[in-house]
Structure formats: C-alpha cells, structure tokens
Amino acid sequence: MSNPFFSNKxxxxxxxxxxxxxxxxxxxxxxxxxxxxxxNNADKDSITFFHSKKYKDVAKITKASFCLTSxxxxxxxxxxxxxxxxxxxxxxxxxxxxEFYPDSIxxxxxxxxxxxxxxxxxxxxxxxxxxxxxxxxxxxxxLIGHNSIIEKNVQIGDNCKIGSxxxxxxxxxxxxxxxxxxxxxxxxxxxxxxxxxxxxRYPHIGIVVINEDCEIGCGATIDRGSMSNTEIGKNTxxxxxxxxxxxxxxxxxxxxxxQVGIAxxxxxxxxxxxxxxxxxxxxLKIGNNVDIAGGSGVIKDIPDNSRVxxxxxxxLREFLRENK
Amino acid sequence: MSNPFFSNKxxxxxxxxxxxxxxxxxxxxxxxxxxxxxxNNADKDSITFFHSKKYKDVAKITKASFCLTSxxxxxxxxxxxxxxxxxxxxxxxxxxxxEFYPDSIxxxxxxxxxxxxxxxxxxxxxxxxxxxxxxxxxxxxxLIGHNSIIEKNVQIGDNCKIGSxxxxxxxxxxxxxxxxxxxxxxxxxxxxxxxxxxxxRYPHIGIVVINEDCEIGCGATIDRGSMSNTEIGKNTxxxxxxxxxxxxxxxxxxxxxxQVGIAxxxxxxxxxxxxxxxxxxxxLKIGNNVDIAGGSGVIKDIPDNSRVxxxxxxxLREFLRENK
Amino acid sequence: MSNPFFSNKxxxxxxxxxxxxxxxxxxxxxxxxxxxxxxNNADKDSITFFHSKKYKDVAKITKASFCLTSxxxxxxxxxxxxxxxxxxxxxxxxxxxxEFYPDSIxxxxxxxxxxxxxxxxxxxxxxxxxxxxxxxxxxxxxLIGHNSIIEKNVQIGDNCKIGSxxxxxxxxxxxxxxxxxxxxxxxxxxxxxxxxxxxxRYPHIGIVVINEDCEIGCGATIDRGSMSNTEIGKNTxxxxxxxxxxxxxxxxxxxxxxQVGIAxxxxxxxxxxxxxxxxxxxxLKIGNNVDIAGGSGVIKDIPDNSRVxxxxxxxLREFLRENK
Numbered sequence: 001m002s003n004p005f006f007s008n009k010x011x012x013x014x015x016x017x018x019x020x021x022x023x024x025x026x027x028x029x030x031x032x033x034x035x036x037x038x039x040n041n042a043d044k045d046s047i048t049f050f051h052s053k054k055y056k057d058v059a060k061i062t063k064a065s066f067c068l069t070s071x072x073x074x075x076x077x078x079x080x081x082x083x084x085x086x087x088x089x090x091x092x093x094x095x096x097x098x099e100f101y102p103d104s105i106x107x108x109x110x111x112x113x114x115x116x117x118x119x120x121x122x123x124x125x126x127x128x129x130x131x132x133x134x135x136x137x138x139x140x141x142x143l144i145g146h147n148s149i150i151e152k153n154v155q156i157g158d159n160c161k162i163g164s165x166x167x168x169x170x171x172x173x174x175x176x177x178x179x180x181x182x183x184x185x186x187x188x189x190x191x192x193x194x195x196x197x198x199x200x201r202y203p204h205i206g207i208v209v210i211n212e213d214c215e216i217g218c219g220a221t222i223d224r225g226s227m228s229n230t231e232i233g234k235n236t237x238x239x240x241x242x243x244x245x246x247x248x249x250x251x252x253x254x255x256x257x258x259q260v261g262i263a264x265x266x267x268x269x270x271x272x273x274x275x276x277x278x279x280x281x282x283x284l285k286i287g288n289n290v291d292i293a294g295g296s297g298v299i300k301d302i303p304d305n306s307r308v309x310x311x312x313x314x315x316l317r318e319f320l321r322e323n324k
Numbered sequence: 325m326s327n328p329f330f331s332n333k334x335x336x337x338x339x340x341x342x343x344x345x346x347x348x349x350x351x352x353x354x355x356x357x358x359x360x361x362x363x364n365n366a367d368k369d370s371i372t373f374f375h376s377k378k379y380k381d382v383a384k385i386t387k388a389s390f391c392l393t394s395x396x397x398x399x400x401x402x403x404x405x406x407x408x409x410x411x412x413x414x415x416x417x418x419x420x421x422x423e424f425y426p427d428s429i430x431x432x433x434x435x436x437x438x439x440x441x442x443x444x445x446x447x448x449x450x451x452x453x454x455x456x457x458x459x460x461x462x463x464x465x466x467l468i469g470h471n472s473i474i475e476k477n478v479q480i481g482d483n484c485k486i487g488s489x490x491x492x493x494x495x496x497x498x499x500x501x502x503x504x505x506x507x508x509x510x511x512x513x514x515x516x517x518x519x520x521x522x523x524x525r526y527p528h529i530g531i532v533v534i535n536e537d538c539e540i541g542c543g544a545t546i547d548r549g550s551m552s553n554t555e556i557g558k559n560t561x562x563x564x565x566x567x568x569x570x571x572x573x574x575x576x577x578x579x580x581x582x583q584v585g586i587a588x589x590x591x592x593x594x595x596x597x598x599x600x601x602x603x604x605x606x607x608l609k610i611g612n613n614v615d616i617a618g619g620s621g622v623i624k625d626i627p628d629n630s631r632v633x634x635x636x637x638x639x640l641r642e643f644l645r646e647n648k
Numbered sequence: 649m650s651n652p653f654f655s656n657k658x659x660x661x662x663x664x665x666x667x668x669x670x671x672x673x674x675x676x677x678x679x680x681x682x683x684x685x686x687x688n689n690a691d692k693d694s695i696t697f698f699h700s701k702k703y704k705d706v707a708k709i710t711k712a713s714f715c716l717t718s719x720x721x722x723x724x725x726x727x728x729x730x731x732x733x734x735x736x737x738x739x740x741x742x743x744x745x746x747e748f749y750p751d752s753i754x755x756x757x758x759x760x761x762x763x764x765x766x767x768x769x770x771x772x773x774x775x776x777x778x779x780x781x782x783x784x785x786x787x788x789x790x791l792i793g794h795n796s797i798i799e800k801n802v803q804i805g806d807n808c809k810i811g812s813x814x815x816x817x818x819x820x821x822x823x824x825x826x827x828x829x830x831x832x833x834x835x836x837x838x839x840x841x842x843x844x845x846x847x848x849r850y851p852h853i854g855i856v857v858i859n860e861d862c863e864i865g866c867g868a869t870i871d872r873g874s875m876s877n878t879e880i881g882k883n884t885x886x887x888x889x890x891x892x893x894x895x896x897x898x899x900x901x902x903x904x905x906x907q908v909g910i911a912x913x914x915x916x917x918x919x920x921x922x923x924x925x926x927x928x929x930x931x932l933k934i935g936n937n938v939d940i941a942g943g944s945g946v947i948k949d950i951p952d953n954s955r956v957x958x959x960x961x962x963x964l965r966e967f968l969r970e971n972k
Contacts, residue, residue: 107828109775109793109812127433128455131776131794145433146455146473149794149812164433164473164491167812167829180431181491181508184829184866190887196901196919198861198883213522218508218545221866221888221906235522239514240545241567241585243889243906243924253520258545258567259585259603261889261907261924263942271520276567276585277603277621279907279925279943294587295603295621295635297925297943311635311943311959312971323636451757452779469757470779470797488757488797488815504755505815505832537846542832542869559846563838564869565891565909577844582869582891583909583927595844600891600909601927601945618911619927619945619959635959647960 005135005153005170006101006205010034014066017047020095021086033066036097038227047096050077051089068092091193094202097227104203107188110151110169116144127164145181153207154186163218170224171208178215180240185216189223189230189246189264202226204246217242217258233270245282257294269304278313291316329459329477329494330425330529334358338390341371344419345410357390360421362551371420374401375413392416415517418526421551428527431512434475434493440468451488469505477531478510487542494548495532502539504564509540513547513554513570513588526550528570541566541582557594569606581618593628615640653783653801653818654749654853658682662714665695668743669734681714684745686875695744698725699737716740739841742850745875752851755836758799758817764792775812793829801855802834811866818872819856827858828866828888837871837878837894837912850874852894865890865906881918893930905942917952926961939964 011032018026034045039055042048042064049068050059056076059067067074067081074083086092098105113131116124121138127146132138136150139157144150145164154168157175162168164181171186179185188204206225210216210232217240224230225247232244233252243261244250250262251270260274263282268274272286275294280286287304297311307316310323335356342350358369363379366372366388373392374383383391383400391398391405398407410416422429437455440448445462451470456462460474463481468474469488478492481499486492488505495510503509512528530549534540534556541564548554549571556568557576567585568574574586575594584598587606592598596610599618604610611628621635631640634647659680666674682693687703690696690712697716698707707715707724715722715729722731734740746753761779764772769786775794780786784798787805792798793812802816805823810816812829819834827833836852854873858864858880865888872878873895880892881900891909892898898910899918908922911930916922920934923942928934935952945959955964958971 106809107811108791108809111773111775113776113794125435127435128437129453129777129795143432146437147453147471147795147813161430161432163431165471165489165813180511182506182830184888187828187866190865190885190905192885194901194903196883199863199885215523217514218511219543219867223888235520237514237516237523240508240547241565241889245906253518255518257514257587258569259583259907263905263924275605276587277601277925281924281942294605449759451759452761453777467756470761471777471795485754485756487755489795489813504835506830539847541838542835543867559844561838561840561847564832564871565889577842579842581838581911582893583907600911601925618929
C-alpha cells in the first residue's frame with residue numbers, strides 16, 4: 001500500500017519482536033525486519049501476518065521471511081517463511097505495527113501548526129485563523145475557509161475549495177475538489193480490540209485519498225485506513241452529515257445523499273446512487289451502477305446494475321410489491 | 325419568490341442567451357430579459373421554463389415573453405410566449421440562471437468578513453472571534469457565541485441566541501430564535517446534474533427563513549433553496565444533528581427529534597411530531613397534526629391527522645399489529 | 649442526584665411558590681423550601697412532585713413536606729406531606745425548578761471564558777485559541793486541541809485528550825478519556841412542554857459524566873440530564889456522529905458504532921454492542937451483553953445476553969430467518 005506519511009521506525013530486530021510479544025522460547029536473533037506488510041506485499045525484509053484460512057492461497061506464496069500466525073495455520077506457509085506462533089494474531093499485528101509506526105495509534109491534535117500567514121503557500125485565498133501543520137502542500141488557486149486546520153501530512157491539489165471549521169490530516173486531496181464546512185478528514189478509524197479493562201487501539205497507517213472533482217458535504221467524517229487507504233473516486237459527490245469509515249473505497253461518479261453511513265472496509269462501485277440515511281455494513285462489495293434507496297440497510301454484497309431497497313436491502317421491485 | 329440577496333446581473337440580451345445555449349439557428353435579437361422566473365411568476369420581461377407536462381395549465385397562461393422548453397411541450401405555450409427549444413430544459417435553466425445570478429452556484433467561504441468588534445451592531449453580547457460579512461443586520465438583545473461566522477446576506481431579528489462555531493449565510497432569522505452550536509445554515513443544497521466527467525452544479529437562489537420562536541439544535545445543516553426558499557415555521561423545535569435539504573418547508577409548532585433527515589422540496593405541516601432518525605423522502609407533502617414514529621422512512625404523502633411508523637411508513641396501528 | 653454545578657437560589661418561601669403557580673386559595677406561609685427533589689431523595693426541607701400512579705409506592709413514604717401533584721393522586725401521600733394541587737404537574741415542576749436553578753433553562757454561550765494562556769492549568773498541552781470558563785479544573789498531562797471551548801463547570805481528569813473545535817460544559821470527565829473533534833458535550837437536552845404559541849423549556853440540572861478510559865468520536869452530541877445525570881461507563885467507546893440524549897445511562901465496556909442515536913432516559917448495560925445507525929427509543933432498559941445490529945430500531949426493553957436486529961428490533965435469528 002501507499003503510505004507516504006507515517007514514519008517507519010524500522011528496522012526492528014527479531015529479538016525485539018520476540019520481546020514485545022513476550023515470546024521466550026524462540027532463539028533470539030539479530031535478524032532485522034524493515035516493515036510489516038500483508039501477505040501479498042511482503043518481501044524478504046518484512047514480517048507479515050496470516051490469521052484466517054481464507055488467505056491460505058496467498059500465504060502459500062508469500063515472500064516474507066517471518067509471519068505472525070497460529071498453530072493451526074502455520075503449515076500453509078512456505079519453507080522460506082518462518083512462523084511466529086501467537087495466541088491472537090491481530091493483537092500481535094497491532095503491537096508490532098505500533099513499533100514500526102508509533103504515530104499511527106492515537107489522534108492527538110497537531111501541536112506544531114502555525115498560522116497560514118506565516119508561510120508562503122502561493123496563490124491561496126484563505127480565511128481568518130487558518131492553521132497549517134508540517135509536511136503540507138497546497139496547490140495553486142485554492143480557497144481555505146475560516147478556522148480550518150490543515151494538520152500535518154496533507155497534500156491539496158490545484159483549484160480546491162476547503163470550507164470553514166474543517167480539519168484535515170494524513171490525506172491526499174487531488175485537483176478541483178470541494179470540501180464544505182465542519183468536515184473531519186483523515187482521523188484514525190474506530191478500530192480497536194475490545195478488552196474489559198481497557199480497549200487496545202490498533203494502528204491506522206492508511207491515509208484518505210479524495211480524487212479529482214469530488215464534493216464532500218458539510219459535517220462529513222472520513223476516517224483514514226488501518227492497513228490500506230480510504231479512497232473516494234473522481235467526480236463523486238457526498239451530501240451533508242455523511243460518515244465514511246476506515247478502509248472504505250468508493251468509485252467514480254457516485255452520488256451519496258445526506259446522513260449515509262458506510263462501515264469499515266466496504267467497497268462501493270462507480271456510478272452508484274445511495275439515498276439519504278442508507279447504511280452499508282462493513283466488508284461488503286457494492287457493484288457498479290447500483291441504486292440503493294434512501295433508508296436502506298445493506299447487509300450483503302450487491303451485484304452490478306442492481307436496484308435495492310429495504311432493511312435488509314433486497315430487490316427494489318420485490319420490496320415495493322411486498323410493502324404496498 | 326422572495327430573493328433579497330442574490331445580485332441579478334440582468335438584463336441579458338436574447339442574443340447572449342442563444343450564445344450561452346449554443347443555439348445558432350435563431351435570429352439573434354437585442355431583446356433584453358431582466359430575470360428568469362417560474363411559469364407562474366414570470367412577466368413579459370422574464371424568461372421562464374417548462375419541462376414537464378404536469379405544468380401545462382400554468383404554461384398556457386404564462387406572461388413570460390420567452391420560455392425554455394422542448395419540442396413536445398412548446399405547443400402548450402400562448403402566442404405571446406416564444407418557445408426556445410433545448411435538448412435538456414433543466415440544464416438550460418441552470419445555465420441561464422447562472423448568468424443572471426453568478427454568485428448562487430458555488431459556496432465559497434465569505435472572504436470579506438470582519439471581526440464583529442470592528443462594527444457597531446448595537447446591543448449584542450458576542451463571544452470571541454465572531455466574524456461578520458457584508459449586508460448583515462442583527463436586531464437588539466442578541467447573543468452570538470464564540471467562533472461563529474455570520475457571513476454575507478443575513479438578517480437576524482431581536483432576542484435571538486446563536487451558539488458557538490455556527491455558520492450562517494443567505495438567511496433571514498426572525499425574532500426570538502435560538503440556534504445552537506455547530507450549525508451550518510444557508511449553504512447551497514445538494515443539487516447538480518450528474519455528468520460522467522464532471523457534475524454540473526445548479527444555482528441556488530433561494531434563501532433560508534427561520535420564523536419566530538424556533539429552536540435549532542446542535543450540528544444542524546439547513547440548506548438554502550434552489551428556485552424557492554427553505555422555510556421553518558414559528559415555534560418549531562429541532563433537536564441535534566438534523567439535516568434539512570433545499571426547498572423544504574416546515575410548518576408551525578412542529579417538533580423534530582434528533583438525527584432526522586428531510587430530503588429536498590418536501591413540505592411538512594403544522595403540529596407535526598417526527599421521532600428520532602426518521603427520514604422523509606423528497607417532494608412529499610406531510611399534512612398537519614401528523615405523528616411520524618422514530619426510525620420511520622416516509623416515501624409517500626401523509627394526510628392530516630395521521631400516525632405512521634415503519635419503513636416504508638404506514639398506519640401506526642397496522643405496523644404495530646404486524647410487528648408484535 | 650449529584651448536582652455540583654447549578655447554583656441553588658433557595659430557600660424559597662411557600663408564599664413565593666404559590667405566587668409563581670398562581671395559587672390563590674391556599675394560606676400563604678413563610679415556610680422555607682431549600683430544594684426541589686424527586687420523591688425518593690426529598691427531605692423535610694424540600695418540595696417534591698408526584699405525577700404518575702406508577703410512583704405511588706415511593707410517594708407513600710416520601711419525606712418531603714410539600715408535593716406538587718394532582719387531585720387524583722394526592723391521597724397516596726403521607727400525612728407529613730402536604731399536597732399542592734396543580735393542573736399540570738410537570739409544568740409546575742419546571743416552573744419551580746427554574747426558580748431554584750435559573751441558570752439551567754437556557755444554553756446561552758459562556759461569555760466569561762478567557763484564553764487558556766491567561767491561567768496556569770499546570771501540565772497541559774493545548775492548541776491555539778482554546779477558551780476556558782469559570783469553575784474549570786483540568787488534571788495533569790492533558791491535551792486540548794485548537795479552538796476548543798471548555799465552558800464553565802467542567803472537571804477534566806488526568807491524561808485526557810480533547811480534540812479540536814469541541815465544546816464542553818457542565819460535565820465531569822474522568823481520567824484517561826479521549827474526546828475527538830467537533831463534539832458538543834453538556835448542553836441542555838431537547839426537553840420542553842409543547843405549547844402552540846411558545847414552547848416552554850424545562851430546566852436541565854443534571855450534568856454529563858464520562859468515566860475512565862472512554863473514547864468519544866468526532867461530532868458527538870451528548871446532552872446533560874434534566875433531573876438526573878447523563879452518564880457513560882468506564883472503557884466505553886463511541887464512534888463518530890453519535891447522539892446521546894438527556895438522562896441516558898450507558899454501562900461499561902460498551903461499543904457504539906457510527907451515527908447511533910439514543911433517546912432520552914434510556915439505560916444501556918455493560919458489554920453492549922450497538923451497530924451503526926441503530927436507534928434506541930426513550931425510557932428503555934437495554935440489558936448487559938446485548939448485541940444490537942446496525943440499523944436496528946429498538947422500541948422495547950431488551951433482556952441481558954440478547955442479540956437483536958430489525959425495526960422494530962427482534963431476536964436476531966428470527967429476523968434473519970424471516971428476511972432471507
């Protein structure tokens with residue numbers, strides 16, 4: 001995945017990793033690991049993870065040298081990849097990712113911002129009290145409204161219009177994008193391992209990417225991804241008060257009405273229309289050219305060219321016939 | 325309609341209009357048009373539009389001299405009104421309205437605001453960092469909270485209480501109105517013609533009118549109208565996180581609970597009660613004294629004195645009997 | 649109830665109380681009342697209220713000397729408690745509470761705040777333009793983001809993280825709590841007596857209590873209670889855009905996904921999971937270890953250890969079987 005923003009504190013030695021995971025029965029070595037990546041993208045310098053049998057085909061050919069996994073799954077790994085057996089794979093992934101990317105867990109406010117007037121950003125028309133953080137690039141001919149905060153790690157293209165009271169961090173905004181007032185873009189997602197005494201937050205090293213010509217309505221919350229990005233395709237328009245959770249991918253030319261919520265890791269196609277207050281559960285795939293009626297609750301994948309309505313959402317005509 | 329705020333750049337000559345619409349086969353004339361109005365309100369100095377047969381009775385007696393319409397509809401017009409045939413009437417309306425009212429398309433932040441302390445607004449108790457734009461009137465005995473922005477074209481009556489972090493533009497707020505924190509009132513609605521390469525926004529020359537004694541909860545978004553106003557009747561109370569889309573009309577003494585959404589151009593009567601998270605589809609008419617249960621999804625008109633529940637919303641008793 | 653913040657203007661003489669309620673046929677006395685409390689908590693110096701037969705068992709043993717009630721209910725009261733008969737008990741309660749606690753009706757912005765830099769709050773890392781009101785305590789090692797306003801009557805524990813653009817008042821925030829951006833915490837609830845000419849707001853003398861290790865997502869609105877507190881238990885996590893109404897109690901280790909709304913006076917147990925966009929009606933009791941699926945509309949009590957889905961929410965398996 002593309003991760004231009006979070007600073008990688010690697011390499012980390014295998015000895016350190018065993019230490020973090022409280023593994024004592026393995027031979028401690030000075031072997032250095034440079035990153036944590038998924039099975040697909042890992043190379044011989046990375047540690048990877050394998051927590052569900054549904055990834056066994058990718059696991060068989062991973063190029064990683066080490067893999068956090070369970071006793072039940074370890075035999076799927078190739079000989080070139082040494083299993084590290086842990087009781088909870090995802091918690092272990094969170095702990096190790098936190099070592100590589102310590103800045104990706106919490107969302108503390110950016111305390112290194114400065115008033116935009118203190119730096120030359122070229123042709124920008126900005127409001128009062130605009131704050132800008134480190135590692136921010138802003139293209140030409142942009143507008144940034146009053147009291148908005150462009151925190152660290154943001155790239156904004158040309159001809160963008162950012163409203164007032166909006167906060168952006170860890171995001172790439174392409175050309176000709178309009179973001180209205182009171183939005184919060186690029187915060188960590190709602191991701192943690194529940195724990196009776198104290199929940200354990202997991203890292204969010206993904207970013208938010210908003211492609212060309214999009215419009216984001218007032219009061220939107222668009223969370224950045226955990227291990228992949230949250231992304232909105234070209235010329236997609238969002239109405240007010242919409243919530244887009246971590247790792248969601250939305251296609252091009254899609255139209256989403258007010259108060260819609262899309263849960264984590266779902267994928268929405270191109271030319272999709274979603275009516276007001278509809279909700280999409282997590283980890284779903286909504287095809288291209290789909291119409292989802294307002295108020296629907298979608299709890300399973302929807303194929304291309306479908307029209308659905310209801311809770312749970314079903315074929316539109318069927319729903320209307322049953323509910324005359 | 326009443327449109328006190330958007331500056332009309334007319335007159336525009338018929339030759340210019342043909343030019344904008346890329347109509348080349350008509351005789352270009354210097355006839356001057358002073359405004360674009362609907363069939364009902366147009367006079368001989370206006371251009372009007374006629375895009376659906378359901379308006380044929382009004383079309384027959386329009387006083388406009390020119391009318392954007394289609395080949396199929398043109399014969400309904402009186403002899404005094406010359407049809408201008410276009411392939412897409414609504415897109416043509418948007419283009420021409422944009423010529424008359426160029427400021428009504430985009431919602432760029434108001435960059436001419438100044439700190440409220442720089443102008444004498446009489447007896448106002450205001451917080452820190454309050455910004456005020458041009459053409460703003462504020463009555464006596466008002467409160468305006470911290471960081472709020474009263475952008476251009478706003479009239480606020482007497483004894484009004486505006487919270488903190490709230491943004492208002494293009495709105496008339498009558499006496500004794502309370503608007504709580506984080507509201508965004510008077511932004512353009514979510515209105516545009518979808519287009520695969522780049523959606524085409526249409527003008528919003530309507531305003532928001534909030535009548536006497538209303539309360540608007542925290543985090544509301546109330547969009548201004550496109551060709552008519554968005555209006556909220558006297559003594560109507562809205563809870564937190566409510567979205568009111570463009571052109572919606574809400575009656576008097578109505579009570580709307582948290583997280584309700586009302587889609588564009590719907591009309592809600594007097595003494596209506598709407599429970600939390602209910603949604604009202606667009607272009608509906610909800611009568612007087614209607615009770616809509618929380619969570620309902622209303623997709624058709626509701627007559628006076630009805631009690632409804634469900635998605636789609638139906639008679640309350642019927643719904644409860646079927647869902648014991 | 650615990651009410652550390654609202655200043656009690658008592659004592660108020662019985663003569664004054666009769667005057668406020670326009671009761672003329674009672675003998676006016678100088679007997680002094682020091683507070684208004686519910687039947688349970690009232691002592692001989694308090695006035696109490698009794699408006700529904702379902703409280704008759706508590707009424708029989710109340711220690712209050714005076715009680716606002718109706719002719720139908722007055723005979724349940726003990727001889728030591730003198731009934732004061734009124735036509736609408738709750739309206740009378742509101743009027744008398746307003747006399748004791750005049751600051752608890754309206755939510756005017758706090759106009760006595762000052763920039764946090766003007767006072768020494770110890771080890772706090774704060775952003776730009778942070779405003780703080782009177783009677784605010786902030787523990788050590790806290791973060792407070794840009795433009796946030798900690799209005800009067802707030803106690804914040806140690807190691808708390810408050811985001812940017814957040815407003816807090818009348819609240820107790822315990823240790824290790826994270827509150828993200830754009831939240832509004834401690835405002836009065838949406839409580840009033842409808843009246844055709846002008847609704848009558850009732851007092852909110854409850855506060856908001858957020859216990860240790862909680863996380864509150866972006867854009868939350870958490871209203872303070874009317875006669876009791878709104879409270880969130882330890883280690884409970886809320887996602888973005890959630891609305892918690894007045895008097896709601898939420899247990900420990902509970903997880904609430906985005907855009908959920910909980911109506912007034914409902915109680916949610918420990919270890920509950922509520923999916924995105926679900927709504928809980930008012931005055932309900934949701935047990936411990938309950939799972940409520942996303943999009944559900946809960947309109948009745950849910951016992952411990954249940955899994956529910958649908959609108960109205962029912963047993964999860966039943967719902968899925970009926971909606972295959």
